[in-house]
Amino acid sequence: AQTVTQSQPEMSVQEAETVTLSCTYDTSESDYYLFWYKQPPSRQMILVIRQEAYKQQNATENRFSVNFQKAAKSFSLKISDSQLGDAAMYFCAYRSASPYGNQFYFGTGTSLTVIP
Amino acid sequence: GAGVSQSPSNKVTEKGKDVELRCDPISGHTALYWYRQSLGQGLEFLIYFQGNSAPDKSGLPSDRFSAERTGGSVSTLTIQRTQQEDSAVYLCASSSPGQASGQPQHFGDGTRLSIL
Known part of the structure; x- marks a missing residue:
């Protein structure tokens, strides 16, 4: 089975700063x-x-972007201009593209704190 | 409704009792997932339904756990003879047709189950 690893249980960032959450699979x-x-x-x-x-x-959605390194099996999330509303648990997930790949595999999460 | 609906939002019951948790997916979504999330942990896959296919039950932790999906829509997760270790948040998610197209899951708010 596939495994997803998030090595940072907790992270913090100053409001308006940038933070990167790591994920490997x-x-x-x-x-x-x-x-x-x-x-x-x-x-x-x-x-x-x-x-x-x-x-x-690399995918981008407004202030959120990823650094996808396929060879390294790395998929980090960058949050720019962090806002208080970004405070949350963040989970990385993997899903096979195979028609037989039913499951989503989740990492254990990173708790992000945004400091005003 | 507009999103995935789960009920009840909270459930407190005594050890040994049976509980039923309900999930109403987004209309038209053929895939439905159940997950368990213990406090501060990631998501543990329980079971997956896709259309009329046989469900993937590989994540169910014991034979006390079962789930059904009637008419390809509403799903019920049943836990018999509950144990204290069953205390967790149970999350339901659905996704739209196109299994291999990378459709994301849409989650409900979960049911917080507490076993006394």
Whole structure:
């Protein structure tokens, strides 16, 4: 089974600064999808950004961008101009592109604190 | 509704009792997932439904856990003879057709289950 590792249980960033959350994964597949989800204290998981493995261009959504290094199996999330509302747990997730790949595999999460 | 709906939002019950948790996915979403999230932990996959196919039950932790999905829509997760270690937040997610297209999951707010 694929594994997803988030090595930073907790991170903090000053408001308006930039922070990078790391994620690595282990797979033998060549085609897959990677996701970052945000879980605020309200508990609902919210999709932040998605990356398709066959695309070399890094995905970007407003202040959120990823650094996807396929050979290194690394998928970090960069949050620019951090805002108080960015404070949450962030989960990295992997999904196979195979029609038989049913599961999403999640990392253990990184708790992000934003300091005013 | 507009999103994934889960009920109840909170459930407190005595050890040994059976509980039923309900998930109403987004209309038209053929894929439905159940996850368990213990305090401060990541998401543990429990079960996956895709259309009329046989569900992927590989994540169910014991035979006390079961789930069904009626009419390809609403799903019920049942835990029999609850134990204290079953205390967790149970999250449901759905995704739209196109299994291999990398569709993200849309999550409900979860049910917080507490076993006394």
